[in-house]
Amino acid sequence: MIEKRRNMFFNSAGVFLILLLVASPGILLTQQENEEYESITSNLCVDCHDKSKTDTMIVEDLAGSIHDGFDCQDCHQDKGTMPHKTDPNFTVISDSCKGCHTDAAEEYTTHGQESVDDDPEAPTCVSCHGGHNILPSDDEASMTHPSTVPRTCSNCHENINLTTKYDFLINHPIEIFDTSVHGIATMGGSKEAASCRDCHSTGGSSHKILSPGNSNSTINHFNIPKTCGQCHESEEKEFWEGIHGILVKRGETDSPVCTHCHGEHGIIPPGDPRSRVSSIRLAESTCTPCHESAALSEKYGFRTRRSETYIDSYQA
Ligand code: HEC
Ligand code: HEC
Ligand code: HEC
Ligand code: HEC
Ligand code: HEC
Ligand code: HEC
Ligand code: HEC
Ligand code: HEC
Ligand code: HEC
Numbered sequence: 001m002i003e004k005r006r007n008m009f010f011n012s013a014g015v016f017l018i019l020l021l022v023a024s025p026g027i028l029l030t031q032q033e034n035e036e037y038e039s040i041t042s043n044l045c046v047d048c049h050d051k052s053k054t055d056t057m058i059v060e061d062l063a064g065s066i067h068d069g070f071d072c073q074d075c076h077q078d079k080g081t082m083p084h085k086t087d088p089n090f091t092v093i094s095d096s097c098k099g100c101h102t103d104a105a106e107e108y109t110t111h112g113q114e115s116v117d118d119d120p121e122a123p124t125c126v127s128c129h130g131g132h133n134i135l136p137s138d139d140e141a142s143m144t145h146p147s148t149v150p151r152t153c154s155n156c157h158e159n160i161n162l163t164t165k166y167d168f169l170i171n172h173p174i175e176i177f178d179t180s181v182h183g184i185a186t187m188g189g190s191k192e193a194a195s196c197r198d199c200h201s202t203g204g205s206s207h208k209i210l211s212p213g214n215s216n217s218t219i220n221h222f223n224i225p226k227t228c229g230q231c232h233e234s235e236e237k238e239f240w241e242g243i244h245g246i247l248v249k250r251g252e253t254d255s256p257v258c259t260h261c262h263g264e265h266g267i268i269p270p271g272d273p274r275s276r277v278s279s280i281r282l283a284e285s286t287c288t289p290c291h292e293s294a295a296l297s298e299k300y301g302f303r304t305r306r307s308e309t310y311i312d313s314y315q316a
Contacts, residue, residue: 037081042071045079052132061132097125108207112166113214121162128152128206144206146195147186150174153196176265183265192231199227199264219264222248224257254296261286 052058062068073080075097078090098105104125109115116122128144135142143152154174156162163171170176177183177196185193202208202218210217218227225245229236239245239258247255261277270277276286290296 037083037085039080040082042073044082045072045076056133058132065130065132065134066136067132067134092131093124093126101125104207107205111209113211121156121165123156127155144197146191146197147189149196149206150177150183150186170265173265180263180265180267181269182267194231198230221253221257222251224259228258254290254299256290 046059050057050059052061062070067074075092077096078085078087108125109117111119111122114122116124130143137144139145140147142148151174157168158172158174160171162168178187182194186195197206200206200209200218202210202216210219212219212221214220215222217223225236225239225248229239235258240249244255244257248257263276268275272278273280275281
């Protein structure tokens with residue numbers, strides 16, 4: 001952590017140095033060519049901008065945030081003159097956030113399938129962390145805390161226009177998650193239950209949320225047992241020892257992983273009669289679709305209409 005702070009210090013110092021170098025010839029030019037631009041400092045900003053778009057006091061938002069004590073121009077480096085100059089190449093996100101947080105910027109290159117730079121709908125640093133009100137993720141009021149991150153993701157993943165545009169299979173992951181055993185526990189304040197971050201962060205980082213088709217993704221078929229096994233160690237072990245796990249290890253996509261039987265966002269306890277793995281629904285909704293499939297029977301040579309026997313053997 002100390003190492004990280006030190007890096008950040010150097011990084012921000014680096015940014016200022018570069019800015020100085022880049023800015024000085026600009027200032028000279030301005031003075032020579034254009035007397036109308038007057039340079040201004042951060043203490044003047046609030047004279048004209050006291051409130052944000054969402055009607056909160058910018059100074060108060062900043063004072064309560066991790067960037068408490070920063071000058072407006074630490075982020076709004078392009079607003080150094082009155083009137084403001086328009087610099088089409090400058091954005092707060094690419095030039096300020098990424099300029100200081102180089103580690104996060106290097107890590108955050110892909111969300112879903114595509115490179116984030118190629119996709120205007122992909123989340124930016126600000127969509128997940130906020131702007132003036134950024135808090136560290138272990139603060140309960142932070143947009144990235146496990147209990148609040150579902151709301152942050154829902155800004156886009158409960159948006160029907162977006163889910164249609166990208167053809168996502170799951171239209172309401174958050175609505176469903178909220179009713180699940182993990183959702184109820186997380187909202188109730190549990191730090192142990194799974195939130196979006198726990199199942200979707202490849203390599204433990206929410207800056208690497210990848211599509212299921214990517215072989216490195218935590219939600220790729222072959223990686224799901226390990227993803228759930230972070231917390232359900234004994235079930236993961238049993239799974240790999242059973243026939244389904246042996247087949248998955250061998251590279252079979254026909255064989256089920258945890259989510260085929262339990263679901264993903266809507267997981268509820270097996271004792272709940274609505275659960276797909278409750279004894280009442282097991283045969284009809286979980287084992288039968290595969291075990292009575294003609295194609296699989298042919299491939300693996302198992303006889304159909306034997307679900308009941310399978311269940312007996314599985315639950316024994
Ligand atoms: C004298 C009034 C005045 C001062 C002082 C001033 N601004 Fe502005 N600012 C404006 C006006 C007017 C606009 C809208 C037109 C434009 O972009 O030039 C604006 C636009 C902006 C925007 C873009 C807003 C948006 O909705 O996209 C930002 C960000 C901004 N200013 C930040 C600053 C910062 C940071 C400072 C201090 C260094 C500052 N301003 C000082 C008047 C001011
Ligand atoms: C930690 C970086 C940071 C600091 C410090 C900062 N801002 Fe911002 N500001 C942002 C970001 C990020 C946005 C949103 C940009 C976007 O959505 O593209 C923003 C947006 C704005 C806007 C546009 C209107 C709005 O509310 O979205 C204004 C005006 C503004 N800031 C003024 C200020 C003033 C005045 C200060 C100093 C009191 C300040 N900012 C300090 C990062 C910062
Ligand atoms: C001038 C450099 C600078 C800029 C610009 C900047 N930050 Fe920071 N940021 C820092 C520093 C320094 C810290 C404090 C680090 C610490 O205490 O560990 C920090 C803290 C954070 C944290 C919490 C880190 C933690 O370890 O808890 C997040 C998240 C964050 N910044 C995101 C952003 C985003 C998003 C933007 C753009 C809107 C941004 N920052 C702009 C320097 C900057
Ligand atoms: C899809 C949402 C998302 C995006 C986009 C995103 N972050 Fe994060 N970020 C998170 C979450 C959630 C965490 C908490 C740790 C984790 O789960 O990886 C985090 C952690 C961090 C941290 C470490 C401090 C902490 O609070 O734990 C920093 C610094 C940071 N992000 C900066 C950035 C910057 C800069 C960008 C843009 C280049 C960015 N993030 C983009 C979600 C996001
Ligand atoms: C600003 C909007 C936005 C936010 C916020 C956002 N996402 Fe996304 N997400 C997208 C878009 C757009 C895509 C499709 C990108 C692509 O594939 O190129 C996507 C793709 C995904 C995918 C991959 C889907 C697939 O089939 O490839 C997952 C998983 C995902 N997001 C989870 C999350 C989680 C978890 C969060 C919260 C931490 C989150 N997203 C926050 C817009 C967002
Ligand atoms: C218990 C683990 C788990 C949790 C918690 C979880 N997810 Fe997922 N999620 C998955 C799995 C597994 C898939 C892949 C489903 C598939 O490929 O059939 C997935 C798929 C997705 C997709 C892609 C859907 C598509 O059609 O491509 C999105 C978006 C998504 N999750 C968002 C979220 C959000 C937002 C949260 C938090 C509210 C969340 N997930 C919580 C396991 C989880
Ligand atoms: C970050 C840790 C974590 C991850 C990852 C996780 N779970 Fe859980 N899971 C929990 C916790 C904690 C509970 C108990 C919640 C409660 O009721 O308080 C739970 C409960 C359950 C239950 C109900 C158990 C019962 O007896 O009521 C099932 C089933 C389950 N998880 C399956 C899964 C599957 C399948 C995955 C992967 C797709 C997964 N979990 C991922 C932590 C996790
Ligand atoms: C072929 C279907 C199937 C697969 C695959 C599967 N489970 Fe289960 N799981 C069940 C059934 C049926 C039950 C309820 C009966 C029992 O406890 O054996 C159950 C029970 C559970 C429980 C509750 C245990 C308890 O004591 O209450 C958890 C947690 C769980 N599974 C997690 C997982 C995880 C994690 C994986 C992947 C590594 C997984 N399951 C794979 C069918 C499956
Ligand atoms: C996603 C499809 C799928 C699901 C769901 C599924 N299985 Fe399987 N299962 C397979 C495949 C494929 C095999 C491999 C058959 C072989 O190698 O003989 C298999 C093998 C088995 C075997 C050992 C092979 C045999 O013929 O004796 C048992 C027992 C079994 N499954 C029980 C179950 C039970 C019980 C459930 C429900 C809880 C279930 N399966 C759900 C696909 C599935």
